[in-house]
Structures are given as structure tokens and as C-alpha cells.
Amino acid sequence: MTMDLCDILSDKMPRVANGELEWTAKEAAHLAGCRECAAEWRLTEQARRLGDRVAAAIDPVQLSAGVLAGVVARRRRDRWSRGAWFTTLAAAAAIAIVVWTGRNQGGPSVAVGPDSNPTVTPAAGFHLPLAELESLDSDQLQAVLDGLDAPVGEVAPGPAPSFGDLDDHQLERVLRSLEG
Amino acid sequence: MTGPAASPPPAPADADLVRAYRAGEERAATILVTRHAGPLARFLAGAGADSGDVDDLVQETFIRAFRSLDGWRGEAAFRSWLLSIASNLLKDQFRKNRGRTIVAIEDSDLPAADDPETALDATEAERRLVAGLATLPRLQREVFLLRAQQGMDYETIARTLDTTAGAARVHYHHAVKRLKELVA
Numbered sequence: 107m108t109m110d111l112c113d114i115l116s117d118k119m120p121r122v123a124n125g126e127l128e129w130t131a132k133e134a135a136h137l138a139g140c141r142e143c144a145a146e147w148r149l150t151e152q153a154r155r156l157g158d159r160v161a162a163a164i165d166p167v168q169l170s171a172g173v174l175a176g177v178v179a180r181r182r183r184d185r186w187s188r189g190a191w192f193t194t195l196a197a198a199a200a201i202a203i204v205v206w207t208g209r210n211q212g213g214p215s216v217a218v219g220p221d222s223n224p225t226v227t228p229a230a231g232f233h234l235p236l237a238e239l240e241s242l243d244s245d246q247l248q249a250v251l252d253g254l255d256a257p258v259g260e261v262a263p264g265p266a267p268s269f270g271d272l273d274d275h276q277l278e279r280v281l282r283s284l285e286g
Numbered sequence: 287m288t289g290p291a292a293s294p295p296p297a298p299a300d301a302d303l304v305r306a307y308r309a310g311e312e313r314a315a316t317i318l319v320t321r322h323a324g325p326l327a328r329f330l331a332g333a334g335a336d337s338g339d340v341d342d343l344v345q346e347t348f349i350r351a352f353r354s355l356d357g358w359r360g361e362a363a364f365r366s367w368l369l370s371i372a373s374n375l376l377k378d379q380f381r382k383n384r385g386r387t388i389v390a391i392e393d394s395d396l397p398a399a400d401d402p403e404t405a406l407d408a409t410e411a412e413r414r415l416v417a418g419l420a421t422l423p424r425l426q427r428e429v430f431l432l433r434a435q436q437g438m439d440y441e442t443i444a445r446t447l448d449t450t451a452g453a454a455r456v457h458y459h460h461a462v463k464r465l466k467e468l469v470a
Contacts, residue, residue, distance in 0.1 A: 116462075120437040145466045152415045152469075153434035157331030160340050164327055166320040169345060173319055174312055176349040 111136050115143050119150045241276050300364035304355060319348055322365050325436060326372055332431045333376055334420055343379075347372045366438065366446040373428055373447060380424070411469065418468035422461055429454050430461035 115137060121127040129137060137143050298306075298317070306314035323344055330340050350371050351358070358367050419427050428447055432438045433454075440451040440458075447454070 120433055123434070124437040126437075142466070146462050148411075149415070149462060149465050149469060150434040152411055153332065153431060156412060156415065156431075156435060157328035157340075160331040160337055161324040161327040164323050164341065164344065166316070166323055169323055169341070169348075170316040170319040172345050173348040173352065174315060176345065177352045180349065180353060 112140060112143055115140075116146060119147055123150050123154050241279065242272075301360050304358065304364065307352070308355060315352060318364070322368055323348075325365060326368055328435060329369055329431055330372055330376065332416070332419060332435055333373070333428055335376060335379070339379075343372065343375055347375060350375070362445055363442065365436075366442050369432065369436065370446045370448070377424065414469045415465065418465045421468065422464060425449065426457045426461040426464070429457040430465070433458050 111133070115133055118127055118129075118133070122129060137147060298314075300318065300321075303314040303318050307318070326344050326347060327340050330343050331337060335343055347368055351368055358364065419430070422430070425447065429443055432443045432446060433440075438446070440454045443449075443454040443458075444451040449457075
């Protein structure tokens with residue numbers, strides 16, 4: 107019976123301390139005579155007063171201003187970091203595209219000069235079939251040189267050698283070099 | 287014919303204030319801060335926050351709350367939601383301090399009393415309570431404070447601390463038993 111009353115009092119203590127409920131005469135009498143309940147009641151009352159001065163020292167107006175300013179500052183920071191992240195991502199994507207495009211342009215690159223005449227420049231990794239050139243005679247070599255130096259679209263001054271000018275042996279060597 | 291005496295308008299409910307704040311009314315936020323800052327500070331002070339940090343922790347709790355109002359389900363009391371944010375903040379702070387509990391045992395934390403003798407007794411008792419709370423595991427300490435200091439029932443405590451009502455009751459009784467030995 108006493109234990110039941112102890113439990114009832116324990117459950118009721120926070121609400122009595124809060125002023126929401128009051129002790130009945132029976133409960134008050136029990137509280138006066140039960141050391142365990144009295145000790146718990148003292149703890150509850152002390153706990154309720156804990157931090158009172160810290161709480162009283164808070165200036166709600168100043169605190170509210172700080173909270174609102176903090177919320178705005180965090181929002182701004184979030185937006186900025188989202189923007190920075192997006193810019194970094196876009197820059198990385200742009201670099202990746204440039205690198206990828208460069209790797210896939212194996213042939214000669216075409217540059218447009220100020221006279222609007224496109225010129226051809228050998229790109230890195232572009233190989234001339236030099237071994238085959240060794241078998242050409244000087245007239246044929248000169249014709250090849252003239253052909254290489256001539257801008258695209260410009261007619262070479264001399265007759266450019268064609269594959270038809272090469273004999274079977276020369277053609278075979280050119281073909282092998284082209285095939286690697 | 288005279289009408290009934292005009293009574294002051296009822297204070298707006300937290301849910302209404304939250305709605306007003308979300309609609310852009312900053313004054314609603316000020317009312318919420320004014321209403322809940324005190325209990326929040328008292329909880330933090332009792333739970334072991336350094337008295338010099340309480341202001342900052344209260345402010346940080348409100349900032350986090352206002353930034354994540356979408357996460358507040360209206361069925362839980364706004365204060366218990368704030369207290370759960372404050373509890374998580376404290377947990378983070380203790381973790382940063384490698385589990386070292388910071389206990390404020392300063393006269394400024396203790397209640398004032400007009401009678402110097404009473405004040406001295408109260409001061410000593412409060413000092414022992416603060417020291418006793420510091421020896422408790424975090425859940426026991428926070429359950430005790432939410433119940434004894436904030437007056438919450440076990441269901442609300444369970445929602446606030448993400449536990450069950452049964453576990454909260456057990457934590458409370460453990461805490462009371464230990465505090466009786468240390469403080470009484």
C-alpha cells in the first residue's frame with residue numbers, strides 16, 4: 107500500500123512542482139512521513155530551480171536578433187557553397203571536354219589565319235611515311251615537298267606525284283607504312 | 287447593454303507562430319525565442335553545459351530549429367522538439383570533448399534567496415545536485431531533467447530523447463536512486 111502511494115507521489119511530483127496539481131491531504135501526510143518520497147520531492151524542487159540565474163541572464167531581444175541573423179547567414183553560406191560547388195563541377199566538366207576533344211583529334215588541326223585561308227599544320231603524333239620517301243627520286247621528292255608546303259586549296263606549282271607515279275614496290279612500302 | 291469585460295487575447299499557439307514565421311513574419315520567431323529560451327537554458331545548464339556556453343548553445347538550438355522547421359511534426363510540442371535538438375547539440379559537444387562532461391559549478395548557476403542562510407543551504411544543495419547529475423550517464427541525466435525540471439511525462443520524454451516510455455521510466459528511477467545517495 108505504501109509502495110503504491112510512493113509511486114503515485116513520484117508520478118505526480120513534476121506536475122505539483124509545476125503548479126498544475128496539488129497534493130491531497132493523504133498524499134501530503136505520506137510525504138511528511140516517508141523519507142524516500144521526501145528526498146525525491148526535494149530533488150524535484152531543486153531540479154526545477156537549477157539554472158534559474160543562467161536563464162534569467164538571457165536577453166530575449168538580443169537572442170532573437172542573433173538567431174534571426176544566424177539563420178540568414180547560414181542560408182547565405184549554403185547558397186554560396188552550393189554555387190561554388192556548381193562552378194567547380196562546371197569547370198571540371200569543361201576541362202574534361204577539352205581533354206577528351208584533344209585526344210580524339212588525331213589528324214592535323216586546321217587553323218584559320220587572318221587572311222581567312224585555312225592552313226594545315228601537322229598535329230603531334232602525325233607521322234610522314236619517311237621510309238617510303240627514300241625510294242623516290244629527287245624530282246618526286248621535290249614534288250612531295252611542294253605538295254606538303256602548299257596551303258590547302260592552293261594548287262601546287264609542279265605536278266604533284268600521285269600513287270600512279272609509284273611502282274609496285276614503292277606502293278607496297280607506302281601501304282605497309284600506312285598500315286603500321 | 288454592456289458586454290463582458292474584455293479579457294486579454296490568448297497567447298498564440300506555437301504551431302501558429304511557426305506558420306507565421308514560415309510565412310515571413312519575423313516577430314513570430316521573436317515570440318517563440320522569448321517563450322522557450324528560459325527552459326532551454328535551464329535544461330542545458332542542468333545537463334552539464336558550461337555556464338559560459340549556455341547562451342551560444344541556446345542560440346544554436348534556435349538557429350537549427352528555424353532552419354529545419356520542415357522536420358517539426360506538429361504533433362510533438364515545439365518545446366520538446368527544441369529540447370531534443372539541444373540534447374543532440376550537447377551530445378556533439380561532449381563527443382568533441384572526448385566524453386569529458388563539463389559541469390558548471392558556479393554561484394551564478396545557483397538560485398538566489400533573500401535569507402543568506404537559506405541561500406547558503408540552497409547553494410550547497412544545488413551544488414551537490416549539479417555534481418551528482420554530472421556523474422550520471424547522459425540518458426539518466428536528461429530523463430531526470432526533462433521530468434523533474436521540465437515536468438514532462440514519460441511519453442514526451444521518450445519522443446524527445448528517441449527512446450521508449452518504459453526505458454525513460456527506468457532511467458528516471460535509476461537517476462533518482464543515485465541522486466538520493468549523492469545529494470540527500
